[in-house]
Amino acid sequence: MLLHLILKRLIRAGTLTVRLPDGTLRRYRGAQPGPAAGMEIRTRRAVRRLTLNPALAFGEAYMDGEVVPLDCSIYDLLELVCMNLHAGEGRHPAERAMELWRLARRRLDQLNPAPRARRNAAHHYDLNGRLYALFLDRDRQYSCAYFPTGQETLEEAQALKKRHIAAKLKLDRPDLEVLDIGSGWGGLALTLARDWGARVTGITLSTEQLEVARARAAEAGLADRVRFELMDYRAWNRPVDRIVSVGMFEHVGIGHYRAFFRMVRDSLREDGVALIHAIGRSDGPGSTNPWLAKYIFPGGYSPALSEVLPAVEKAGLWVTDIEVLRLHYAHTLAHWRRRFAANRDAIASLYDERFCRMFEFYLAGAELAFRYGGHMNWQLQLARRVDALPLTRDYMVEAERRAAAGAAVAPSVAADPSRRVTSA
Numbered sequence: 001m002l003l004h005l006i007l008k009r010l011i012r013a014g015t016l017t018v019r020l021p022d023g024t025l026r027r028y029r030g031a032q033p034g035p036a037a038g039m040e041i042r043t044r045r046a047v048r049r050l051t052l053n054p055a056l057a058f059g060e061a062y063m064d065g066e067v068v069p070l071d072c073s074i075y076d077l078l079e080l081v082c083m084n085l086h087a088g089e090g091r092h093p094a095e096r097a098m099e100l101w102r103l104a105r106r107r108l109d110q111l112n113p114a115p116r117a118r119r120n121a122a123h124h125y126d127l128n129g130r131l132y133a134l135f136l137d138r139d140r141q142y143s144c145a146y147f148p149t150g151q152e153t154l155e156e157a158q159a160l161k162k163r164h165i166a167a168k169l170k171l172d173r174p175d176l177e178v179l180d181i182g183s184g185w186g187g188l189a190l191t192l193a194r195d196w197g198a199r200v201t202g203i204t205l206s207t208e209q210l211e212v213a214r215a216r217a218a219e220a221g222l223a224d225r226v227r228f229e230l231m232d233y234r235a236w237n238r239p240v241d242r243i244v245s246v247g248m249f250e251h252v253g254i255g256h257y258r259a260f261f262r263m264v265r266d267s268l269r270e271d272g273v274a275l276i277h278a279i280g281r282s283d284g285p286g287s288t289n290p291w292l293a294k295y296i297f298p299g300g301y302s303p304a305l306s307e308v309l310p311a312v313e314k315a316g317l318w319v320t321d322i323e324v325l326r327l328h329y330a331h332t333l334a335h336w337r338r339r340f341a342a343n344r345d346a347i348a349s350l351y352d353e354r355f356c357r358m359f360e361f362y363l364a365g366a367e368l369a370f371r372y373g374g375h376m377n378w379q380l381q382l383a384r385r386v387d388a389l390p391l392t393r394d395y396m397v398e399a400e401r402r403a404a405a406g407a408a409v410a411p412s413v414a415a416d417p418s419r420r421v422t423s424a
Contacts, residue, residue, distance in 0.1 A: 003051045012087055014080050019070055021047065030084070037080040038070030059291035059365070063357045074357075075337065075364040082368040102287035109288070110253035112299050114232040120251060120299040121205035125184075128350050129208055132185075135339040135347075139187035140212075143247035143277065144329040144377045154335040157328075162191045167399035168275045168321065168381050169242045170389060171196040176241040179203070179267060181233045182248025186213030186226070193225040195403070198242070203231040233260065239269045249278035250300050254307060261315035265384060273320075273389065274382040279329065280304055283374040289365075296362050305378055312382065320389050321381035321396075326370075329377055333367035 007016060007028050014034025018026045021044055041047055046066040049057035058081075061067035062074060069077045102109075112120065132140055137158045145157035146164050165188070169178070176198050180189045183202025186209075192198040204210050213228040233248075243264055252260050264274050279302035288301050305322070312319055340347065340363060348356050369375040383389060 001047075003047055006051065006054075010081070010084050012084055014084070016080055017070055034083065035076065035080050037072045037077045039077055040068050040070045042066050042068065053290075056290040056294070059295065059358075059361045062361050063295075063354050065357075074360055075367075078361075078364050078368055079372075082365075082372045086372045086374070099287060102290065103285070106287050106301065107255050109293065110255060110299055110301050112251065112253035112256060114234060116299065117232060117251065118205045120297070122207070123298055124296060125204075125206035126208040129212060131347060131350055134343040135336050139191075140185040141187050142184055144279070144325060145332040145335075146325070147328050147331045150327075150331060154332070154339075157332065157335075158187075162188055163400055163403050165244060165246065165275055165277065165379075166192055166196050167396040167403070168273075168379065169244060170273055170395060170399070171198050171242070172395075172399075175199050177201075178242040178244060179236065179240045181236075181243065181245035182251075183209070183213060183228060184247070185209050186216045186228060188244065188246060189213070189226050189228070190216060190220055190222055192244075193222050194220065198225075200226045201240075202226065202228045203233065203236065204228065205230065205232060233263060236263065236267055239267055239272070241269055241272055243267060243272070243274035244277075245275075246277040247279075249276055250297070250302050253299060254301060254303065257303075257308060257311035258314055261311050261317060261382075264382065265315045265317050268384050270384055271388050272384055274317075274380075276380045276382065278302070278378060280308075280324075280376055280378045281374050282324075282376055292362070292365070295358055302375060308378075308380070312380070317382045317384065318386055318388070319380060320383050321379075321393060323379045325377040325379070329375070330367050330370035333363055333370070337363040337367060 004026065007018065007026075010016075011028040011030045013030040013032035015030070015036040016028045017036070017038035018028070019038070019040040020026070021042060041050070041061075043066045046057070046061040049061065050067075058067065132142065136142055137145075137154045139155075139158055141158040141161065144161065145152075145154060146161035147157045148160065152160065169192075171178075171192065174197050178189075178192055178198045178200045180192075180200055180202040183189050183204050184206075186202060189200040189202040193200050202213060204213070207230060210228055210230050214223075217223045217226045217228065249260070264276075268274060281302055281304050284304050285307055286304070288297070293300065309319065337360075340359060344356055347359070381389075389395075
């Protein structure tokens with residue numbers, strides 16, 4: 001059986017136990033120590049599909065109940081597979097050939113004109129709002145949190161992420177105008193207005209997120225300082241002081257990078273500053289996992305910096321700071337995964353068992369991509385002018401220190417103590 005040969009070659013560390021549809025039990029022991037996990041393959045169809053197209057079939061078979069973990073969790077099973085897969089020895093020729101095919105056609109797969117971008121956003125972000133409330137933090141930050149020690153709670157780490165980004169935006173004057181591209185449920189925009197004295201316009205392609213964000217602004221008494229619009233970034237046409245984008249760039253598409261950064265440059269005032277935060281990969285250009293592209297993020301891709309920086313250069317922007325966050329998203333996803341598990345029954349009542357298995361596979365696989373697969377987050381600080389920012393990055397540290405101490409972080413905040421509210 002070809003699957004037997006594939007698994008025998010794959011497992012170099014740890015032990016994988018497999019129960020086949022006819023009840024046969026096989027164990028694959030690596031020469032190196034590692035975790036143990038198992039799976040039951042319940043149908044011959046699943047055996048065939050795992051042999052021919054494992055990158056897509058594994059997730060689908062788990063969703064359909066044709067592959068189930070054996071005496072372990074789906075996270076345990078995926079961890080064993082991922083740690084062996086990314087060790088560089090286990091990919092069989094068919095999978096390597098499919099990866100080359102995905103690389104060859106990725107510009108087509110990531111073609112995201114405005115109508116398609118809107119459909120792609122709706123696929124994931126227009127799900128029932130209660131779903132996200134059941135596993136995200138209270139502020140519904142659906143992006144990498146910031147863990148200075150790794151021991152922070154999810155709420156603490158997401159508040160620290162917003163503070164970290166605000167410090168890089170250098171919001172040192174009252175009423176700086178900020179454009180938030182991909183504003184989600186509005187948490188970052190509200191924080192920048194309330195705690196840092198900015199005036200913010202958030203744009204999103206999700207009608208579900210737009211409705212919630214507008215309601216939150218009104219409830220917080222910030223509707224005069226924050227507004228949200230249903231808008232593609234390509235439709236923006238006026239200058240602002242600052243631009244921020246968190247967790248949206250992964251949906252731009254590699255064929256649109258130059259247009260994106262041209263829009264950033266054209267939309268910044270002469271002394272403007274931008275901060276782009278996105279998922280990336282440390283091992284150079286690649287392609288999106290086909291299961292993830294089909295079920296979770298159609299049109300999505302996490303780029304290497306080597307794919308991004310040429311577009312920045314061609315747009316005529318200065319890269320004034322780069323920071324790489326390595327395991328921060330692994331910590332974030334671990335929190336989400338545990339919260340999802342704790343609220344699984346409530347989530348199943350919103351959708352069904354198959355949806356729960358899909359999301360479990362997604363959260364576990366995403367976490368492991370950061371632990372074993374070379375994924376990370378990058379933050380690019382950009383400016384139009386070489387002298388737009390101080391000579392060193394000490395001002396970022398100082399801004400975070402003042403915020404941590406509860407001191408005023410912007411003149412407009414100091415002038416109105418009622419606006420100095422601690423971030424959620």
